[in-house]
Amino acid sequence: MVYRLDERIVFPNPRYCGEEDGLLAVGGDLSVDRLLLAYSNGIFPWYSFRGNEDILWYCPMQRFVIFPEEVHVSHSMRTLMNKGIYRISINEDFTGVIQGCSKAGGRYEERGAWLGEDMINAYTEMHRLHLAASVEVWDKDRLVGGLYGVNLGKVFFGESMFSLVPNASKLALIYLARFLAEHGGTLIDCQFETPHLLSMGGRTISYDEYMDILQKSC
16 A cells, blocks of 8 residues: 655555555655655655656665675776776765766656656755765866765665766765765665666665664664
8 A cells, every 4th residue: 555645744654554666655745854754764755757746755675775894896996996096075066966866878858767856956955954965976177976865873875876987986885885884884775776786785684674773873
């Protein structure tokens, strides 16, 4: 059963509601308070802004995550990092990163595009309140890749990444994982499994294990 949200900032218990693909609820808004409640329960918005009038909220029972200390750095990535071609930063250009995630490779024009203006505005406000962060990859003064997500306590909830040059998003993820490992971070939530993230050390855990980590870390 999929739950319809109203103006109240509440979500149903994902253990007892939702579809097999993780779709839990529809409706509501992208206010900071609702997003905070959602992420603290492993729920996130994901919908095509052209194809849906309502916001769709997901909470898969099998969670694909990366534990920071388990990030895999391939030989080719080590070689690239040792060359020192790119500079990596945190929170130097959140706007540039979220715009890059929205539009790189013609994503914005695709029928199923999900990172539209409402989502961009919502996460930009989260960033203004220090609840969202970005990692940037630079080639001199040019932004060539990066990622952004929500950061609550010791957990980073990854939202999207982009690359304008080969492996830029991988560089950003490795930098993020190492930064979190050095500063007590416990988890990177990847939301859904992809071959790209699997190759970098991602693995699946149960929702119960996931929530146990969140409750201790957020």
